[in-house]
Amino acid sequence: MIRIQSLNKRYGERSVLQDLNMHLAPGEFAFLQGRSGSGKSTLLKLLYRDIGDFSGQIEIAGKPIESIPKYELRRKIGVIFQSFELLERKTVFENIALAGEVVGVSHSDMVDEINRLLLRVGLQGREEAFPDQLSGGELQRVAIVRALLNRPALILADEPTGNLDSETASDIIRLLLELQAESQLAMLVVTHSDRLVAEFPSKAWKMIEGRVTANELI
Numbered sequence: 001m002i003r004i005q006s007l008n009k010r011y012g013e014r015s016v017l018q019d020l021n022m023h024l025a026p027g028e029f030a031f032l033q034g035r036s037g038s039g040k041s042t043l044l045k046l047l048y049r050d051i052g053d054f055s056g057q058i059e060i061a062g063k064p065i066e067s068i069p070k071y072e073l074r075r076k077i078g079v080i081f082q083s084f085e086l087l088e089r090k091t092v093f094e095n096i097a098l099a100g101e102v103v104g105v106s107h108s109d110m111v112d113e114i115n116r117l118l119l120r121v122g123l124q125g126r127e128e129a130f131p132d133q134l135s136g137g138e139l140q141r142v143a144i145v146r147a148l149l150n151r152p153a154l155i156l157a158d159e160p161t162g163n164l165d166s167e168t169a170s171d172i173i174r175l176l177l178e179l180q181a182e183s184q185l186a187m188l189v190v191t192h193s194d195r196l197v198a199e200f201p202s203k204a205w206k207m208i209e210g211r212v213t214a215n216e217l218i
């Protein structure tokens, strides 16, 4: 699903990612661990093309990333953020529906799928709630539904538990792993937390100062 070869990324004179070689198969789950500033978000941003300008190769589903039109990438990849990135003035339903709108799906074609996903994550009946009426764990579940709406083949999650207490963080990782297994999704989850990686033994890369130093299957 993701193949990275000899990837280097610089911000001006500063080298942020150095000679990365990574492979995530379709339907595979992996953590990406590393301290603040090690380059994790930069890698994720390159993968969903929020930023560009790199050397080396990034392939998504067998195609060089630069050859994939942005709208196609948005269908293939669902992204989840630490800060949830929900719009305060829109309801849960409207926030989720935005993901369909950007790829041209009408509301009426999304209703059943949104309801199915809300039920799956335990948020049935909360469609009309606004973000300020939800807990952090609930907000992240809304963001997960939004990321799943277009039936992506890959989910990228940038520190999805960073704003949650440790029990809720475990709940969210457990949910992501269940969804990943049910839908045969490839999933790359960035975390600072050694505890979460120990709790959910999985493939885990460790990034130290822009280099991936371990690639282990536990």
Ligand SMILES: Nc1ncnc2c1ncn2[C@@H]1O[C@H](COP(=O)(O)OP(=O)(O)OP(=O)(O)O)[C@@H](O)[C@H]1O
Pocket: 011, 016, 034, 035, 036, 037, 038, 039, 040, 041, 042, 043
């Ligand atoms: N737009 C930018 N311009 C210049 N330098 C940047 C830019 N974005 C990130 N950096 C630098 O690149 C390095 C890696 O940052 P990145 O955000 O990828 O780290 P991270 O591992 O995700 O950190 P955190 O866990 O705190 O989010 C840092 O030293 C950061 O200061």
